[in-house]
Amino acid sequence: MLPPHRTLLATLVFGFMTTAYADDTTNTLPTISIQAEQDQTDTYVATQATSALKSDAPLFKTAQSVSVINQEQLEQKQAQTLAEAIDGVAGVVSGQLGRRGWDDFIIRGQNSSDQVFIDGLRQGQSTFVATELSGMDQVQVIKGPASVNFGLVQPGGMVNMVTKRPQADSFYRGSLTYGSNQLKQGTFDLNYSPNDSEKGAFRINGRLADQNDPTDFVYFKNYYISPSYNFDLGDNTDLSIIASYQHREYMRQQGLPVLGTLLANPNGQINQSLYIGDPNFGKYTADVYRSGYNFKYAFKSGWDFNQNFAIQKTKMDGNAVFAQTKKFWVDETYTTINRSKNSRHQIADNLSYSIDNQLKKEFVLYDIKHNLTVGLDALQEKSDYTNNKYDIGALNIYAPIYGQETTLTENVQNINRLRYTGLYLRDRIQLNDQLVLNLAGRHDWAETQNKNLVKNTESNQSDNAFTGNASLLYTINDIAAPYVSYATSFLPVSGTDANDNAFKPEKGKQVEVGLKLQSPDQRIQGSIAWFDLRRQNVSVSDPINSGFKVQRGEQMTRGIETEVTAHLFDQLKLTAAYTYTPDAKTTQDTTAENIGIRIDNIPKQSYSLSTRYRFEPNSNLGWYVGAGLRGETKKSVDGLAVDIPSYTVFDTEAGYDTEHWGAQLSIRNMFDKDYYAGALNENLITLGNPRQINFTVKFNY
Structure with missing residues (x-):
């Protein structure tokens, strides 16, 4: 028998679904109309994050920390990767593992690199491929547990990327960019x-892009295309379909030894361009095919269905x-690093299906307004993963010799x-004109299956969990709204203890207290939040049985985040954040x-500021300039003998826009x-991004 809370949840869901269809029964076929789900991307200051929150509620009246980076802000950042797009967002540490070709980021102290969603759907786990940014209109960052909306996720938070969809006006946009490290890039965007x-x-x-890296032999090549179409089926139905293809080729960069960079090496400083891998054994190629649709139907009864x-x-x-x-070191001369049995050939073939069904309705009960959402979502993913391990010789970091022979040592x-x-x-309850209560509950059933084809073994595991979310927000006026929230999350863990x-x-679990401002x-949106986040059932070493784990x-992470996005005086735009x-x-x-x-790679303080000023008032044409800064205080890694130093870097831009063309110089x-x-560990540190100068010519017709 199901526990009482699960039985009640299931009864309510299916009861509401039955009511929705019963109320709309007619003898004639319904009229269908189509429209893709769109967040507000036309303005610099986002007021909603519909895709990530699965709600049309304003951010000002949402009792949760959410950051939105829209198209103009992405252009300001000159972001080429997701890590660059969310760099400087409050509560986020991005790119902490260097330029290795993947999306690496931490949210509220927890590694969240696998928590990337596209249009509200998980894109799959451990794909080894950085998400293409050029096809996105927005990047939305939810901080804190998000299991109620998205199921199994890390408690720190997740990133949702909103794809570019058809618009109401016809246009053609394109750009050509040339920059440092032989960056060559072209983009196009056609809407009819x-x-x-x-x-x-x-x-x-x-997008088509090709760029080298300051590290010897390292490069990144990207090819991406994405068509989408909105059907015209009538007033009550929206249907949007989208497909994309991404090809990515790159060399993986690992970092540099601590001795010779952060700490003195008796043999001198290491060349910053040193590649500690092998150019003859280091290339990654990947292809990502994605397609999907968003379907909406408005029932006459007032229910809305979204799939x-x-x-x-x-x-x-x-x-x-x-x-x-x-x-790490072959001997105490500190000239040669050991790479034996640590060369890999990785092959991944992943296929995932994801679906989310929602029924929504607004109604008034006993003079109290309710905004009810009932949902059922699912994911199925299959991953065929090969990881062959090879033996390779050591490398003298002061006189590297590449092209060494490799010997297969293990097949996985x-x-x-x-x-x-x-x-x-989920029920959003408007208790009165000022007080909003949000209650949400979710039950998940998860199953994992792992087959080892080499050892001919198999393991299966099933888990289920109930997660919840409750918050209360009070709107003092149209300027300030304090809130408090509590949320939980869960994430399945594979493996067994010593007793199988x-x-x-x-x-x-997380408690958050905050204040929304506008x-x-x-045209000004701001927030400040204090949070206390706990990650529990973490696997640690078994003190009795060596080589095993116990949970x-x-x-724990605890801190304060504050950020603001503003469009001031018609000419000045800025974003600022502090953690x-x-x-x-x-x-x-x-x-x-x-x-x-302390948890690895988490600074005590981080901060960012980005500004853009246009000389022509009330216009997006003419000259503009911009400047900003990003920085972190020192941070530590377990076993590392010294703290990673604090830093502050500065960015700047200048450009000129006309009706049909423009030019931009960004640094x-x-x-x-x-x-x-x-x-990465006590022996390897990762490099920050050096100066990057880009010159872009834009076309708009």
């Missing part, structure tokens, strides 16, 4: 709307050579399956020495400051 409406409109956009579906196929073939982590081939289904219910007991899901004309660990995280540590562990250790890290993004 025969009826001056989003219905019946078609759009196609794409979102996507299928994604990812193929990756990559080679990489890594330094050893345990015996696994087939992994993940299936989950989630049932959720399957691990329980990790759990997360100007009366909504007795806990991590203070005094506590980010292990609070429970079977090893007493680990308790109190990131203007003074070419050498800094370190983070560390």
